[in-house]
Amino acid sequence: MTISHTPAGAFPPLITLALRPLPLLPLQLFLSAVLRRILGQHPRMFERLGPYAGRSYGLAPSDLPFAFVLHTASTAPTITVVRSLPPGLDARISGPFSALIGMANGNYDGDALFFSRTIVVEGDIEAVLALRNAVDDADLNILHEGAALLGPLRQFGEILLTRRKSRPAPDGGEGPSRSDRSVRSWN
Amino acid sequence: MKLTLGPVLYNWEPDVWRDFYFRIADEAPIDTVCVGEVVCSKRLPFYQDLIPEVIDRLIASGKDVMLSSLALVTLERERKQTASLAKGSDIVVEVNDITALKHVAGRAHAIGPYVNVYNETTLAWLVRNGALRVCLPPELPASSIATLAKACSDVEIEVWSFGRVPLAISARCYHARLHKLTKDNCQFVCGKDPDGLSADTLDQQAFLTVNGVQTLSASYVSLIENLSDLASMGVRSCRISPQTCDMVAVSRTFRQAADGALDPQEGRRSLDLICEGIPFSNGFFNGSAGVRYRIANVLR
Amino acid sequence: MELICPAGTPSSLRAAVDAGADAIYCGFRNETNARNFPGLNFSPEELADGVAYAHRKGVKVLVAINTFPRAGAIELWRRAVGDALGAGADALILCDIGLMSYAAERYPAARLHVSVQAAAANADAIRFYMERFNAKRVVLPRVLSVSEIAAIVREAGCEVEVFVFGGLCVMAEGRCSLSSYATGLSPNMNGVCSPASHVAYEEKGGAVVSRLGDFTINKFGKEEPAAYPTLCKGRFRTEISTGYIFEDPVSLDAATLLPSLRKAGVTALKIEGRQRSRAYIENVVRSFREALAALENEQPISERMLEAISEGQSNTLGAYRKTWR
Numbered sequence: 001m002t003i004s005h006t007p008a009g010a011f012p013p014l015i016t017l018a019l020r021p022l023p024l025l026p027l028q029l030f031l032s033a034v035l036r037r038i039l040g041q042h043p044r045m046f047e048r049l050g051p052y053a054g055r056s057y058g059l060a061p062s063d064l065p066f067a068f069v070l071h072t073a074s075t076a077p078t079i080t081v082v083r084s085l086p087p088g089l090d091a092r093i094s095g096p097f098s099a100l101i102g103m104a105n106g107n108y109d110g111d112a113l114f115f116s117r118t119i120v121v122e123g124d125i126e127a128v129l130a131l132r133n134a135v136d137d138a139d140l141n142i143l144h145e146g147a148a149l150l151g152p153l154r155q156f157g158e159i160l161l162t163r164r165k166s167r168p169a170p171d172g173g174e175g176p177s178r179s180d181r182s183v184r185s186w187n
Numbered sequence: 188m189k190l191t192l193g194p195v196l197y198n199w200e201p202d203v204w205r206d207f208y209f210r211i212a213d214e215a216p217i218d219t220v221c222v223g224e225v226v227c228s229k230r231l232p233f234y235q236d237l238i239p240e241v242i243d244r245l246i247a248s249g250k251d252v253m254l255s256s257l258a259l260v261t262l263e264r265e266r267k268q269t270a271s272l273a274k275g276s277d278i279v280v281e282v283n284d285i286t287a288l289k290h291v292a293g294r295a296h297a298i299g300p301y302v303n304v305y306n307e308t309t310l311a312w313l314v315r316n317g318a319l320r321v322c323l324p325p326e327l328p329a330s331s332i333a334t335l336a337k338a339c340s341d342v343e344i345e346v347w348s349f350g351r352v353p354l355a356i357s358a359r360c361y362h363a364r365l366h367k368l369t370k371d372n373c374q375f376v377c378g379k380d381p382d383g384l385s386a387d388t389l390d391q392q393a394f395l396t397v398n399g400v401q402t403l404s405a406s407y408v409s410l411i412e413n414l415s416d417l418a419s420m421g422v423r424s425c426r427i428s429p430q431t432c433d434m435v436a437v438s439r440t441f442r443q444a445a446d447g448a449l450d451p452q453e454g455r456r457s458l459d460l461i462c463e464g465i466p467f468s469n470g471f472f473n474g475s476a477g478v479r480y481r482i483a484n485v486l487r
Numbered sequence: 488m489e490l491i492c493p494a495g496t497p498s499s500l501r502a503a504v505d506a507g508a509d510a511i512y513c514g515f516r517n518e519t520n521a522r523n524f525p526g527l528n529f530s531p532e533e534l535a536d537g538v539a540y541a542h543r544k545g546v547k548v549l550v551a552i553n554t555f556p557r558a559g560a561i562e563l564w565r566r567a568v569g570d571a572l573g574a575g576a577d578a579l580i581l582c583d584i585g586l587m588s589y590a591a592e593r594y595p596a597a598r599l600h601v602s603v604q605a606a607a608a609n610a611d612a613i614r615f616y617m618e619r620f621n622a623k624r625v626v627l628p629r630v631l632s633v634s635e636i637a638a639i640v641r642e643a644g645c646e647v648e649v650f651v652f653g654g655l656c657v658m659a660e661g662r663c664s665l666s667s668y669a670t671g672l673s674p675n676m677n678g679v680c681s682p683a684s685h686v687a688y689e690e691k692g693g694a695v696v697s698r699l700g701d702f703t704i705n706k707f708g709k710e711e712p713a714a715y716p717t718l719c720k721g722r723f724r725t726e727i728s729t730g731y732i733f734e735d736p737v738s739l740d741a742a743t744l745l746p747s748l749r750k751a752g753v754t755a756l757k758i759e760g761r762q763r764s765r766a767y768i769e770n771v772v773r774s775f776r777e778a779l780a781a782l783e784n785e786q787p788i789s790e791r792m793l794e795a796i797s798e799g800q801s802n803t804l805g806a807y808r809k810t811w812r
Contacts, residue, residue, distance in 0.1 A: 048496075049525075049526060050516075052525055103764075106498075106764060106765045106766055108764075108766060109763060109764040109766045109767045111763060111764070112767075114713060115712050115714060115715075116712055116713075117711075120688075120690065121688060125683040125684075125686040125688070126525050126682070126683035126684040127525070128683075129526060129762075130525035131526065132764070133495065133524065133525065133526030134526045136498070136765050137497060137498045137499070137765075139765070258662075259606075259630070259662075260608060260609050260611070261608045261630055261631060261635065262635075266610075266611060285612045285615050286608075286609055286611045289611050289614070289615060301662065303555050303583065303584075303661060303675065305555035305556060305558060306555065306557060306558045306559075306561050306583070307559070307561070307585070308561055308584075308585025308588065308589060309555075309556075309583055309584045309585035309586075310585075311585070312584050312585055312588050313584070324675075326664040326668075326673055326675070326676070327558075330558070330559070331557065334558035338558075352664070352668070353664075354664045355658035355663040355665050355719070356662055357630065357658045357659060357733075358608075358630035358631075358659070358806055359806075361732055361733060364732065365725060365728060365732055384725055385725060386723040386732055387725070388702050388704070388724065389703050389705075389724055390703045391724060392702060394669075395665075395723065397732065402658070402665065402733075404668055470671065471667070471668075474671070476667070476668065476669055476670050476671040476701075477664065477668035477671070478700075478701070
């Protein structure tokens with residue numbers, strides 16, 4: 001399994017501060033619209049969850065003053081913005097926002113992010129795997145979908161997009177070169 | 188129900204190894220005894236020359252004898268060792284790797300617990316190919332055992348019933364690795380642990396046992412409380428795998444329990460005393476994690 | 488040498504095809520294959536679509552039906568054989584004697600490969616599968632050195648496929664019950680090893696404790712890279728020492744051995760990782776495609792080609808270069 005040491009980038013504190021007073025309702029409306037748009041394009045995405053459809057996931061960006069709760073009921077999945085994650089969720093994934101988005105977009109390998117301790121996964125690990133695999137298969141581009149809807153908030157989306165592009169993917173970027181790392185013999 | 192003594196899986200001193208089988212021959216109520224090296228081809232030369240006298244003694248005391256083949260065959264030396272089992276005698280070979288099937292072609296043989304017999308089609312194929320008896324893989328649940336025994340009633344089905352359960356085999360030697368030795372120059376350090384080397388969790392929970400290239404459970408499997416279930420499924424033999432505890436006492440306990448002369452729970456208590464605190468497991472049989480032990484519900 | 492690449496989802500299949508695979512291997516979304524993980528694998532319809540996509544680009548699809556059918560339920564595995572061939576699969580990767588005999592009799596034209604799960608580790612075992620079931624290729628267990636592989640190719644006269652990258656079983660494949668001992672679920676019966684359903688991570692003061700079933704498998708300090716609690720790559724305590732007594736959490740990378748594997752007569756190179764993300768598959772396949780192109784043009788395999796997949800991780804040459812020989 002890949003073990004990555006390259007952390008996905010965190011938001012600069014200034015951006016985090018700027019986001020803090022943001023009221024949740026507009027963000028909530030926006031995210032619900034993004035989810036609807038994504039489901040419109042990938043209507044079978046959550047089918048892949050099989051018996052895990054209906055689980056609830058907490059997504060907590062460690063560099064943002066709010067978190068998300070994803071309910072994956074196959075008929076009507078919802079995403080809710082919260083100030084902090086409520087108890088009773090099936091699983092929680094936390095880490096830098098860019099890592100969470102990168103993973104959802106298929107740019108980053110979730111295993112590598114976990115092994116490098118960039119993200120923390122708690123709760124029902126099997127449910128997390130199911131979600132990861134379902135989302136990975138859907139070939140999403142959340143940022144494009146979001147940006148397309150943003151309108152007046154487009155600048156916010158562009159910040160995200162440029163940040164993502166400026167960071168190397170943990171699975172394919174800078175790091176120790178081949179000669180630095182240890183190649184072990186087998187006994 | 189017959190009792191079969193599996194081969195010694197550990198690296199015992201040659202005279203200890205010989206005396207163990209002599210005592211089995213003289214005292215144990217065992218029907219069939221397996222002899223031979225299953226785990227590490229490097230161990231065989233130490234006691235190879237003792238095998239004929241051990242076999243003679245076992246046969247003289249009325250026991251059936253089987254020669255067990257290596258479980259993992261990768262080297263030329265190991266291929267030759269495997270081929271030699273079927274040569275020069277008519278003792279039944281117990282096949283523990285597909286490699287050995289070539290050498291027993293056309294003659295009656297047994298299939299050992301290291302060959303993957305998970306379903307009735309595979310079992311039927313092996314029986315058509317000449318297998319007279321089959322010791323099933325230890326991880327099979329009761330439901331599979333019952334199906335297999337029913338599907339092929341003309342073959343003697345055997346089930347792993349006592350002793351640490353083999354969980355994995357590797358080309359690497361973990362005894363050598365722990366002692367920072369190479370496998371080729373292992374100094375036979377596995378001989379220091381005649382009942383295997385305990386590998387506990389970081390919380391000091393008993394878990395696994397290292398035996399050279401083999402990994403076994405820390406617990407001893409015990410199906411002493413499940414013998415009537417086995418019999419009613421059509422299982423005809425129980426495999427008892429040698430540990431350092433008193434194996435004559437273990438086999439007597441199993442014999443009495445199988446004959447109905449000993450209450451199953453009494454049997455468990457007797458084994459507890461014989462095995463001096465080693466935990467028991469029967470989880471595989473019950474279709475759960477292998478490590479678990481479920482006390483049978485016995486109606487009186 | 489052919490490059491055989493994993494696909495856990497239809498979109499991974501397309502990514503691997505586009506990144507330069509010669510063949511894709513994948514399985515159905517049930518216990519008939521050894522990567523029976525949640526959210527992964529193919530329905531028969533998805534497989535048919537995937538095969539069509541691959542075939543349009545000249546890429547083959549091999550379907551792994553590489554668990555051991557459960558007694559009394561063999562119909563599920565037989566249906567997988569029929570579904571795979573119906574979807575246009577180019578070969579079946581099988582390990583069970585009974586299923587192989589069924590496939591060989593019922594579908595004599597089907598191309599059969601011997602799965603690594605059959606643990607056919609020498610020429611006698613390989614010839615058994617060739618002679619009895621007309622198997623055309625064997626995937627070798629990860630216990631052999633390059634010279635042993637060369638000897639097998641010479642003697643068995645069979646196509647040989649070897650793993651070159653990814654997760655590494657240190658135990659002989661198809662003969663390991665470590666997972667079911669701790670959890671009740673095994674690679675052989677259920678297609679899972681150390682299953683996520685039995686995994687728990689506990690964060691304790693910056694350290695992460697990983698558990699499988701009732702057992703602690705590892706503890707990672709604050710700065711230490713974590714690992715999935717695969718049993719044979721856990722830390723255990725013995726009277727001699729405490730640590731990775733079986734294997735460190737390393738993965739196989741035999742890229743530097745491509746020239747010697749070619750010389751040994753290997754037909755196909757296999758990348759492990761059906762359970763990994765599209766990002767991983769794309770990267771690894773592209774890197775190996777570049778390395779193979781260099782090899783075919785008699786150019787050295789540059790370090791740069793493989794950087795993308797070798798970042799920061801700890802790798803091993805596995806058994807290919809045994810230090811104890």
